[in-house]
Amino acid sequence: MQYDSVHRGQSRASLLTTERFESSYDTIAQFIxxxxxxxxxxxxxxxxxxxxxxxxxxxxxxxxxxxxxxxxxxxxxxxxxxxxxxxxxxxxxxxxxxxxxxxxxxxxxxxxxxxxxxxxxxxxxxxxxxxxxxxxxxxxxxxxxxxxxxxxxxxxxxxxxxxxxxxxxxxxxxxxxxxxxxxxxxxxxxxxxxxxxxxxxxxxxxxxxxxxxxPFLYGGDMIAEGKVSLKKVEYNVLPWKFTAGTPNILGTILSAQAVKLLMDFSLNPGQYKYFMTDKILERQDVEKAMKNIEDHEKALIGEALKILREIPSIKTYGPKHPENRTSLVAFTCEHKTPVEIAEELNKLGIESRAGCHCATLAHHYYRLDPPATCRLSFYMYNDIEDVRRACLAVKKICLVLW
Ligand SMILES: Cc1ncc(COP(=O)(O)O)c(C=O)c1O
Known part of the structure; x- marks a missing residue:
């Protein structure tokens, strides 16, 4: 791919990158x-x-x-x-x-x-x-x-x-x-x-x-062309008024492409309707793609909750019913610290995270000492077998008493 900075040059590369960069904003807007x-x-x-x-x-x-x-x-x-x-x-x-x-x-x-x-x-x-x-x-x-x-x-x-x-x-x-x-x-x-x-x-x-x-950040590119003086600075049109300095051009383009990829994976795995195309996201496709992901995640978290709640030494946090929650689950165990569980899971090739997950206020609210839980998170690329494997590993780790 030819690329150069955006909104600055007359070169073909800059014009092309600018177009890709700007249309990424359109994709993101369409997605939500x-x-x-x-x-x-x-x-x-x-x-x-x-x-x-x-x-x-x-x-x-x-x-x-x-x-x-x-x-x-x-x-x-x-x-x-x-x-x-x-x-x-x-x-x-x-x-x-x-x-x-x-x-x-x-x-x-x-x-x-x-x-x-x-x-x-x-x-x-x-x-x-x-x-x-x-x-x-x-x-x-x-x-x-x-x-x-x-x-x-x-x-x-x-x-x-x-x-x-x-x-x-x-x-x-x-x-x-x-x-x-x-x-x-x-x-x-x-x-x-x-x-x-x-x-x-x-x-x-x-x-x-x-x-x-x-503006949150002041500087180059967020100003109206030529409208800068000691008396008055005028700002660029939206959304560039809020895009000061050289932006994360490749990250922006890749983020929009990731949205398209996610849609394709969810709508029709193996077929690419949106990824690497200029197609406008159809609203009913976005809805269908995201409903598929949501339904898939509900099944995953339902299975996770079912297995984890059978483990007597474990306390899970959050709503009981998969309908009311997303596909992550945090838990504590009577016999092991969250870090011990996460380390043992890691040895089994299972990635979890122990800590307060930056939800520090909530961990203090539960008076958790240390303010930590172990958390498993599932996404569209996980299947029910991944969930079973992870939760049964937790079961094994947490049933061992010492
Ligand atoms: C609910 C919620 N808010 C905010 C954040 C912070 O996101 P970022 O680290 O991308 O700023 C996260 C990240 O985990 C999150 O889960």
Whole structure:
């Protein structure tokens, strides 16, 4: 492939790369049902995408406002808000509360009553995961949207509602996602969880918000051509207003191709309808592909839960029923630490992960000491035999008493 930097050169290579780069934004927009590429901003990962929202909105917060997150968040969707409320804004004499909604420790479900009780007319933003990377819980986005809508917060553009930011890192790769149907203001996720290389994460946002929001990063390429002076700097059109500096060009192109590959694998393994083509993603194909993945994952997690729950020394976390969860399961064992289990699984060629999975608040909420669980995660490339092998290995490891 011929390639050069984007938006800069007159060379054939640069023009070609620019076209591929820009059309990758279209693919990503099509995948989540966004109106256009103008709604898609690409960053390094979910974490950076959330931070970008935090920095872009920072100057809009008023003294007495609050932000709500939850106890089941990944640190990516809590620590930026902690930083904003406890470290940054107080330096400017602005006090903004950071509130955390609880979840039910037994069922792993988000406590909507508690969430609602935290919301008031000073709640600028609710930040919530759509699926916990520790509990596997899927959260009811539409109900959370209703709660956000009911706050009456007066946003700078005259809207009266709290904005809703959804951390979709565990949703977009696993479930059909339609941002217009979900009616979210911001959605973030990473492509490395959906067959792409590491290094690209996305922010979807409503166009009217992006138009008014401050850029997160300032510099080259995010400015309107020639419109830079000491008096005034004007910004590029969307989405390039939020793409300062040389972007991750190859990562972007590969992420869009990974989306196409994932669709092809799911729709018709061995046949390539989208991968390496310029085809627009048909909405019904996206829906079918993602429903296939979701159904497959439900079968996998159902089997995992069945085997793990037969092991008396094991406690699994999160919803009991596969319908209400994604295809990962975290557990603790009475006789072994999570790290011991993960190390023994590794010796058997089974990859798991021990630790708090960056869901530190939730691990403390369960008073886990050390704040750790062992987690098995399954994806579209796993089959039921992989699940059985992994869970029976856990059984063997955890039944040994000493
Ligand atoms: C729910 C959730 N949010 C956020 C993240 C952070 O993603 P990244 O490391 O790509 O920023 C993860 C990653 O595991 C996650 O599962």
């Amino acid at each position: 049902g966004a109106p256009s590429r103008k709604n898609i901003i690409l960053y390094r990962n979910t974490t950076e995408a959330i931070n970008s929202v935090m920095y872009s909105l920072m100057t809009e917060f008023k003294d007495g406002d609050n932000v709500i997150s939850t106890l089941m968040e990944h640190n990516s969707d809590y620590v930026p808000w902690y930083g904003l409320c406890k470290e940054i804004l107080p330096k400017f004499g602005i006090n903004v509360g950071c509130r955390l909604a609880k979840f039910d420790k037994e069922t792993g479900e988000l406590d909507l009553t508690h969430l609602k009780s935290l919301v008031d007319k000073r709640t600028k933003l609710i930040c919530c995961t759509s699926a916990s990377n520790f509990l596997g819980t899927k959260t009811p986005i539409k109900k959370i949207r209703e709660i956000a809508n009911s706050s009456g917060y007066l946003q700078p553009n005259g809207e009266r509602k709290s904005y809703l930011l959804i951390d979709g890192a565990q949703m977009v790769p696993n479930m059909f996602t339609d941002v217009r149907e979900l009616d979210v203001d911001f959605l973030v996720w990473s492509f490395h969880k959906m067959l792409a290389p590491f290094g690209v994460g996305a922010l979807y946002a409503r166009e009217e918000l992006l138009r008014e929001m401050r």
